[in-house]
Amino acid sequence: MQKTYYDPADLKKFGKISEWNQELGDKFFEYYGKVFEEGALTAREKSLIALAVSHTEQCPYCIDAYTKDGLQRGITKEEMMEALHVGAAIKSGATLVHGVQMMNKVNKLEM
Amino acid sequence: MATKSLHKRESDLANSNRQLEILSNGIFQNGELPTFKSKISETNQFPLKAKKLEILQINVGYMCNQVCEHCHVDAGPDRKEIMTRETMQQCLDVIKTTGAHTLDLTGGAPEMNPNFRWFVEEAAKAGIKDFIVRSNLTIIRANKKYYDLPEFFKKHNVHVVSSMPHWTRGKTDKQRGDGVFDKSIKALQELNAIGYGMPDSSLRLDLVYNPSGAFLPGDQASMEKDFKKALKEDFNIQFHNLFAITNLPISRFLDYLIASENYEDYMYSLVEAYNPAAVGNVMCTNTLSVSWDGYLFDCDFNQMLELPVNSKVKHISEYNEALLEGRHIVISQHCYGCTAGAGSSCQGVVA
Numbered sequence: 001m002q003k004t005y006y007d008p009a010d011l012k013k014f015g016k017i018s019e020w021n022q023e024l025g026d027k028f029f030e031y032y033g034k035v036f037e038e039g040a041l042t043a044r045e046k047s048l049i050a051l052a053v054s055h056t057e058q059c060p061y062c063i064d065a066y067t068k069d070g071l072q073r074g075i076t077k078e079e080m081m082e083a084l085h086v087g088a089a090i091k092s093g094a095t096l097v098h099g100v101q102m103m104n105k106v107n108k109l110e111m
Numbered sequence: 112m113a114t115k116s117l118h119k120r121e122s123d124l125a126n127s128n129r130q131l132e133i134l135s136n137g138i139f140q141n142g143e144l145p146t147f148k149s150k151i152s153e154t155n156q157f158p159l160k161a162k163k164l165e166i167l168q169i170n171v172g173y174m175c176n177q178v179c180e181h182c183h184v185d186a187g188p189d190r191k192e193i194m195t196r197e198t199m200q201q202c203l204d205v206i207k208t209t210g211a212h213t214l215d216l217t218g219g220a221p222e223m224n225p226n227f228r229w230f231v232e233e234a235a236k237a238g239i240k241d242f243i244v245r246s247n248l249t250i251i252r253a254n255k256k257y258y259d260l261p262e263f264f265k266k267h268n269v270h271v272v273s274s275m276p277h278w279t280r281g282k283t284d285k286q287r288g289d290g291v292f293d294k295s296i297k298a299l300q301e302l303n304a305i306g307y308g309m310p311d312s313s314l315r316l317d318l319v320y321n322p323s324g325a326f327l328p329g330d331q332a333s334m335e336k337d338f339k340k341a342l343k344e345d346f347n348i349q350f351h352n353l354f355a356i357t358n359l360p361i362s363r364f365l366d367y368l369i370a371s372e373n374y375e376d377y378m379y380s381l382v383e384a385y386n387p388a389a390v391g392n393v394m395c396t397n398t399l400s401v402s403w404d405g406y407l408f409d410c411d412f413n414q415m416l417e418l419p420v421n422s423k424v425k426h427i428s429e430y431n432e433a434l435l436e437g438r439h440i441v442i443s444q445h446c447y448g449c450t451a452g453a454g455s456s457c458q459g460v461v462a
Contacts, residue, residue, distance in 0.1 A: 074337055076279055077281075
């Protein structure tokens with residue numbers, strides 16, 4: 001058993017999840033592949049969304065994968081960092097907007 | 112940024128045998144990854160055989176005004192290997208009789224060969240259908256004596272193919288050297304000004320994109336769209352096609368992969384992206400590469416690895432198209448670079 005939770009080499013083994021449930025694994029990878037195809041959004045735009053979400057999900061595998069994917073698509077460092085800030089803004093916004101709930105509660109409870 | 116070639120630095124990797132050793136040892140020796148030979152054998156594509164010759168690619172010398180980080184030629188100002196007029200004459204004799212439709216001049220910076228213009232003038236007379244010069248663009252701005260190159264290319268209806276790793280200054284200069292981006296932009300504008308690369312113009316101007324790091328090129332068509340949009344908006348530059356080329360793990364790029372500890376991951380990426388459909392159209396099957404001293408190779412990469420053609424004919428002076436057709440292509444693990452994804456060749460994707 002490995003001594004760390006994450007091993008970069010495990011990303012290459014992602015496909016193996018189908019071995020323990022072929023049907024659902026196949027359906028997932030088919031869906032996944034379809035999602036990233038060129039559509040109303042370009043594959044490039046989807047790559048940037050995936051990069052931002054990879055960070056908000058804090059998935060190291062996804063961060064590795066979509067950083068490399070971005071480079072392959074000619075996405076610049078500046079574009080990548082801007083995309084991350086979108087994710088970070090939503091994360092912090094999601095925290096702070098709950099402040100309204102806090103304020104409501106305080107206002108209700110305080111005399 | 113490197114300023115000297117591996118040869119000048121007397122690097123271990125300047126030795127082609129050392130490169131071939133690295134490509135055959137480690138992950139390929141212990142079976143972690145399949146060798147190229149065993150991979151193409153899976154689909155009965157071994158041995159890879161040369162088809163009818165379509166492209167004659169001539170390397171007129173390794174001298175260059177740039178020292179790009181990824182250069183598979185290990186070219187630079189300190190390289191002195193230059194094709195002589197005598198060897199050029201031997202090439203011309205072949206050009207006049209060959210059935211090949213494309214003549215492709217490369218280097219180094221081919222324009223730095225002192226007999227370059229004479230050779231182009233003579234070769235243009237032979238009336239080959241597509242006459243390519245692979246220009247690094249900055250050479251046009253490097254010295255006064257090169258300023259009229261665009262006009263010279265136009266006069267001989269030369270098809271210009273130029274490297275441009277990105278449409279932004281940062282990424283371009285990191286790979287190719289400080290100031291390369293601005294000079295390249297200026298050169299492209301000059302080429303546009305005399306008609307090169309304009310829509311419907313018969314003066315062909317294509318760009319070559321290759322990744323500036325340890326990753327594979329993205330989809331050629333989407334990259335072309337992005338390049339066209341950015342170059343037009345930012346600099347009012349137009350060009351015809353973009354060729355996305357994969358960096359092969361040899362010479363300076365191999366040196367970089369090893370030094371940056373990316374070698375194994377990169378080889379994994381290449382093997383994972385292996386596309387059997389690309390194998391049938393790899394450029395070695397329709398191209399012949401001639402070195403500065405007149406020797407024959409299956410491709411420019413094999414030339415740099417000093418892997419000569421597997422044929423009785425070894426030199427341009429003894430050229431025989433019939434004997435060369437059907438020859439077995441010499442392969443090693445670097446060949447995965449040409450079969451990854453949509454494939455890669457000097458003319459871009461192949462599958």
